[in-house]
Amino acid sequence: MTGHPLPTPAGRCVVLGVVNVTPDSFSDGGDWFEPEAAIAHGRALLAAGADVVDVGGESTRPGAERPTLDEELRRVLPVVEALAADGAVVSIDTMRASVAAAALGVGAVVVNDVSGGLADSELVEVVVAAQCPMIAMHWRGHSVGMQQRAAYGDVVADVCAALASRRDALLAAGVLPDRLVLDPGLGFAKNAEHNWALLAHLDALVALGQPLLVGASRKTFLGRVGVPDGAPARPPRDRENATTATSVIAAQAGVWGLRVHDVAGTLDALAVVDLVEAHR
Template sequence: MIPTTSGGRPLVMGVVNVTPDSFSDGGQWFEPEAAIAHGRALLSQGADLLDVGGESTRPGADRPPVEEELRRVLPVVESLAAEGATVSVDTMRAEVAARAIEAGASIVNDVSGGLADPEMAAVAADSGLPFIAMHWRGHSRDMQDRAVYADVPAEVCAELAERVEHLLAAGIARENLVVDPGFGFAKLAAHNWSLLRHLEQVVGLGYPVLVGTSRKAFLGRLGLPEGSAPRPPVERDVATAATSVYAALAGVWAVRVHNVPPTLDALRVAAAVTGAP
């Protein structure tokens, strides 16, 4: 069952990167003990869900061997789930998803929407767990070469709808599907802003929507001259909170963030305003 929103706001999914080359934290939580401690901290700060991933999906990233991905994520998933956390495993590999489910993961978050591994849909269907399908046009190494759109919201929605039909046909229950428009994946800054502006079109597909804008480069370039290097990821949290408010107003199910407190505060403000008489 897909966890439900609370307090008139989207759920907050805290990011637990178990990678040495994360764009956001540079591998700060790479070792299992550090990642587990970080997950606990995110929960204490108010995260509703934890998303544990062992493969960096930053533009240009190389994929780790499956054995390495398993080594990274399984102890973290097992420990946090055993402590009562609702844990999502962030993976494009069916084997990793299956093993993580055995370890206690209760959601599968696949940034490829099941396209990267032909066995993924069957694993998700057999599990009976929620499956998050993101809009995806290819792996990190060359995905930005595919960032070509005439109408980005319409094309993202059409491609997501097509992917959903394949997943339904593969046996995933409609009530277990969540969609993610894939901010930053095969999308340039202008595409991301347009997608955020028209996010209600994604919500209009009729499925819960996960939004992940957290610390992405298009936020780091705000207010800077053309061609400037973006601000460091840790300086993008206020902008992340602002985009999370826009997402909340569009009616999304959850937002995926690295720094929980500022986004949670912003979402509470939005809920208080929209709920006021």
């Protein structure tokens, strides 16, 4: 078997550190937009203990417009290449087959597609050919209009059914079963109540039988935690305490991984979870 196996550190969740090489991401858009800054940020995340650095060149915040293909390639390839040359495990966060192929060609080993292969069917062919791990998220359309699709009968049942269907299609296409990760897509075509319901029922998602990734870090629904009615929501960087609580909940539910901005704080939280479990 060729390709890179799914990262699985002993005894805890995998921690993916976010490297947004974008001018418009909701949390840190523009901070790491230039390649040198993004590379330095990726190295800092690795030094803090990240198992994987997740490099993306397209903002997927609600309402975001897509960059051109050439612009996305310009943003991500130097960053992926430099971090991979350092020995990092790099995932490429993209919905485009050509970006995934190019990133794998310069050292990425995981493809993280928020559309689960629906935005560009050729991306699945790239993954199958590389026999690399793929993260497939629950998705209902591109960012510019996705929040208009935030309607569910039962969000947990609906997301589980959609992910089960996508799992089956990806496995049938040749994605390796031990290298397919599912992601419920918190914040993607979902309102706050949908996100809380999914976090409350992660066991149902884990029961789908594939490793599960949760990406709650700094998302909008966490900005209302602890804020009085009528007061402004907390800005993204002030949502880390709430993010850490979601990481603990997810770890206790048995998820495979967490996609976060604050790697060091997440690792501390996971250490607490492990110590408590060791004393049960």
